[in-house]
Amino acid sequence: MAEYLASIFGTEKDKVNCSFYFKIGACRHGDRCSRIHNKPTFSQTCLLQNLYVNPQNSAKSADGSHLVANVSDEEMQEHYDNFFEDVFVECEDKYGEIEEMNVCDNLGDHLVGNVYIKFRREEDAERAVNDLNNRWFGGRPVYAELSPVTDFREACCRQYEMGECTRSGFCNFMHLKPISRELRRYLYSQDPGRRIVKDEKTKAEMGDLVSMLHSVKDRFSIDPYDHVNLTKLNKICSYIAYCR
Ligand SMILES: [Zn+2]
Numbered sequence: 001m002a003e004y005l006a007s008i009f010g011t012e013k014d015k016v017n018c019s020f021y022f023k024i025g026a027c028r029h030g031d032r033c034s035r036i037h038n039k040p041t042f043s044q045t046c047l048l049q050n051l052y053v054n055p056q057n058s059a060k061s062a063d064g065s066h067l068v069a070n071v072s073d074e075e076m077q078e079h080y081d082n083f084f085e086d087v088f089v090e091c092e093d094k095y096g097e098i099e100e101m102n103v104c105d106n107l108g109d110h111l112v113g114n115v116y117i118k119f120r121r122e123e124d125a126e127r128a129v130n131d132l133n134n135r136w137f138g139g140r141p142v143y144a145e146l147s148p149v150t151d152f153r154e155a156c157c158r159q160y161e162m163g164e165c166t167r168s169g170f171c172n173f174m175h176l177k178p179i180s181r182e183l184r185r186y187l188y189s190q191d192p193g194r195r196i197v198k199d200e201k202t203k204a205e206m207g208d209l210v211s212m213l214h215s216v217k218d219r220f221s222i223d224p225y226d227h228v229n230l231t232k233l234n235k236i237c238s239y240i241a242y243c244r
């Protein structure tokens, strides 16, 4: 019996625990749900509820028509990329390494603008939740909580990924809003020096360092068995290659 209960935990067959809360971290019934929302005490994932405000969704006139007709798709993407980068960089610098961050493009109240940040370490997620709950963002208080979601493939709408979701914005599975390819490459790069590269001034200074290094490089030879220094040299070289 215990084994059976474990196998159906959080699935649709489970009449006690809410499968939506378990898989997606949010359910349209909220606190009034007839099934239990098991809030985790430990998790790698921090959920920031309704944090991203899409200007296209918010700027509507009384009859529901968009007021931002002259905002291009490029500008919308840039607005979103800037938001994503700000949140990602600040949270990673403050709380610790982020494995992935996802933002919902859904329109339902329980999912709209939800930001899920999956940290590498559970302690970091916990610190993020405690700290962010005392913060304001864009003139509104931030609502942060630990989320049971760690497998985003399970939480995402498969039809949406194939461009076939008929429920559009009101689907109850995650429709993730993609960031630009450049931002993805920049944020998820394995290079620890990526932040420095961003700054144009630092980039110029790095350029000077590179030419200096090249000019002295040939005057020194490194013992091929000196692994410590060889590793250091390799690191420097890959860093330089990235900066250029
Ligand atoms: Zn529920």
Ligand SMILES: [Zn+2]
Residues within 6 Å of the ligand: 157, 158, 159, 160, 165, 166, 167, 168, 171, 172, 173, 174, 175
């Ligand atoms: Zn969908």
